[in-house]
Amino acid sequence: MSVVVLTLPGWQSSGPGHWQTLWEERYGDRRVEQHDWMRPLRGDWLARLDEVLLGLPPGQQAVLAAHSLGCIQVAAWADHSRLTARVRGALLVAPGDVEREDLRVLLPGWAPIVRSRLPFPSVLLGSSDDPYCAQERAQVMAQDWGAAYHDMGTGGHLNAESGLGDWPAARALLEELKKATT
Template sequence: MTLEERVLVLPGWLGSGPEHWQSRWEALHGFQRVQQSDWQWPLRGDWMAQLEEAVLAAPGRVRLAAHSLGCHLAAAWAAHSSHTDRVAGALLVAPPDLEQPDTPPPVARWRPVVRRALPFAALVLYSEDDPFASPAASQALAADWGVPAESLGPRGHLNAESGLGDWPEGVARLAALAPVAAR
């Protein structure tokens, strides 16, 4: 990452608590959380508008550090924004399978899932035993988004309970994403 790039943190449904790697990254590295008006009943359009504002407010290019529903936010925003060239890369961690029959109603409203190829460099990281997405579902999303996917083994939902702590490996993976030309 360069000094001109701001990292925008995109939490998922219900936000990220103080022990979540996203919150820890904010405290350790000064990354900026994209705040949402309603973490319990997320409206895709509202969340996309907040991300658009954060991208436009950044002094230069941004990198996105997304978790769970935040991954779907990045994909939905990218499909509609004319400012995707400002994104240098996106780390998409543990995207949930929103098409499961037991998807909670607040996030089921994000259907249909946006499956368009992303116009910026990205990487999907997933867990072999994520309760919200099978490895096959995670790999399928990554393929639809046109980005690579990597398993981190059996680590749950890759959240605070997964024991990632400050997760320096995740920061390194975000920093290593090389910007690509628009697709």
């Protein structure tokens, strides 16, 4: 069975130096494009992921590579979608804590964070100095979602500014998820 990697960027999408963009260029991963990256509507983002999964060829599964708000999207989507069997696993990187007051104001409609266990294997990568989510909060999200937590040390928001390049260590974890069976 073939597996496609779908990248799920966060708020404002992922720019040229972001590991998601580099993976798309290097490995042919496919970005789930959103109608509005600047004013994200949760329902629209969830529906868009369903649309992309419905458009996959019969028998093909996806591994989700989510960053920031994309992680919150995965949790909300998995809680209500009937298409979760099409997902083999999820790499969740630096979830944005949309329950924090400063982010709640910027991203209305995304709180509360869905805390249900994900129905597929998942790994959450967090850092000790992420400006958008305290490490303790990321660890609790990982636990609630049933995701293995990996501490990336001091890496900030694990984005282009973190200087990760195409981030081979995270890609190795994603490759393991591609081999997982649900």
